[in-house]
Amino acid sequence: MVPELQKTTVRIQQPERVMGLIRAIKEQGGSKLQVISDFDMTLSRFGCNGRRCPTSHNILDNSHVISEDGKKKLKDLLHHYYPIEIDPNRSLEEKRPLMVEWWTRAHELLSQQKIQKGDIAQIVRESDVMLRDGFNELFDQLHKYNVPMFIFSAGVGDILEEIIRQANVFYPNVHVVSNYMDFDDNGVLKCFKSPLIHTYNKNNSVLQGTAYFQQLSTRTSIILLGDSMGDLTMADGVPSVENILKIGFLNDKVEERRGKYLDAYDIVLESDETLDVVNGILRFILMET
Ligand code: TMP
Ligand code: MG
Numbered sequence: 001m002v003p004e005l006q007k008t009t010v011r012i013q014q015p016e017r018v019m020g021l022i023r024a025i026k027e028q029g030g031s032k033l034q035v036i037s038d039f040d041m042t043l044s045r046f047g048c049n050g051r052r053c054p055t056s057h058n059i060l061d062n063s064h065v066i067s068e069d070g071k072k073k074l075k076d077l078l079h080h081y082y083p084i085e086i087d088p089n090r091s092l093e094e095k096r097p098l099m100v101e102w103w104t105r106a107h108e109l110l111s112q113q114k115i116q117k118g119d120i121a122q123i124v125r126e127s128d129v130m131l132r133d134g135f136n137e138l139f140d141q142l143h144k145y146n147v148p149m150f151i152f153s154a155g156v157g158d159i160l161e162e163i164i165r166q167a168n169v170f171y172p173n174v175h176v177v178s179n180y181m182d183f184d185d186n187g188v189l190k191c192f193k194s195p196l197i198h199t200y201n202k203n204n205s206v207l208q209g210t211a212y213f214q215q216l217s218t219r220t221s222i223i224l225l226g227d228s229m230g231d232l233t234m235a236d237g238v239p240s241v242e243n244i245l246k247i248g249f250l251n252d253k254v255e256e257r258r259g260k261y262l263d264a265y266d267i268v269l270e271s272d273e274t275l276d277v278v279n280g281i282l283r284f285i286l287m288e289t
Contacts, residue, residue, distance in 0.1 A: 031146075138282070179193070
C-alpha cells in the first residue's frame with residue numbers, strides 16, 4: 001500500500017490500526033482531508049551532517065542583527081530551558097509555566113535588538129535553515145489536490161513564512177498561526193503580538209474561536225505532523241474529527257523518549273530527516289484509483 005512504511009526509521013505500535021486509518025482516509029477522499037503540521041523540527045530539518053539546524057527563533061538568535069551580549073543571553077536560555085522542554089520525566093503541568101518563562105524572556109531579549117522588518121528576508125537567506133527532504137512534493141501535492149495545510153507553530157511566524165516563501169511553496173492553501181512580530185511605524189521590532197504560543201499550549205486556547213477550523217468543518221480526515229508531545233493537541237479545535245493519523249518525528253533523545261512517542265503517535269519516524277513517509281501516505285490517499 002505504502003512502500004515508504006518499510007523504511008528502517010519507521011516504528012508503529014499498532015500496524016493494523018494504522019493501515020485501517022490510512023484506508024479510511026483514502027476512502028473519504030482528498031475533499032475530506034486537511035493537514036495540520038508543526039513547523040520547527042517537523043517541516044524543517046533537525047540536523048544535517050551531524051550539525052543541528054536552527055529553529056525559527058535560532059535563525060534570529062544567530063543572525064548579524066543580534067549583539068554578542070544578546071546572543072549569549074539567548075543561548076543561555078536555550079541551554080537552560082530546552083532540556084526541560086524535552087524531558088520525558090516531567091509532566092506537561094510542570095513544563096507549561098517554564099515554557100511561558102522561556103518564550104517571554106526570549107521575546108523580551110529579541111525586542112531589545114532593534115530588529116528591522118526589512119532585514120528578515122536577508123536573515124533567513126543567510127541562515128542554515130533547511131526544510132526536510134521532500135518538502136516540494138508535500139506542498140505541491142497538497143496544493144494540487146486543494147488540501148488545506150494548517151501550520152501551527154510556537155516559532156516565529158514572520159521567519160517561518162519567509163522560509164516557505166523563499167522555498168517557493170507558500171501556496172494559497174497554506175495557513176499559518178504562530179508568534180508574530182509587532183513592528184513600530186519605522187519597521188523596528190517593538191514586541192511580539194499575543195497570544196503567546198509555546199510548545200505546550202498548541203490547542204484551541206490560542207486559536208481564538210477556531211474560526212479557521214469552523215470554516216473547514218467538512219474536512220473530517222486529519223493528518224497531523226509534529227515532533228513534540230505538545231503537537232498532539234494541535235487538532236483539538238477541529239469540530240468533527242472522523243479519522244486522525246498522527247505522525248511524529250522523534251529527533252532527539254530517541255531511546256529515552258521512544259516509549260512515550262509510540263504510545264502517543266500512530267507512526268513514529270526516528271531520526272528521519274525526510275518527508276518520504278508522509279509523501280508516500282499522501283500519494284496513496286490522493287492517487288486516483
Ligand atoms: P514548535 O516546533 O513546537 O513550534 O516550537 C518551537 C521550538 O522553538 C521549540 O522546540 C523550542 C524552540 N525555541 C528556540 O529554539 N528558541 C527560543 O528562544 C524559543 C522561545 C523556542
Ligand atoms: Mg517542533
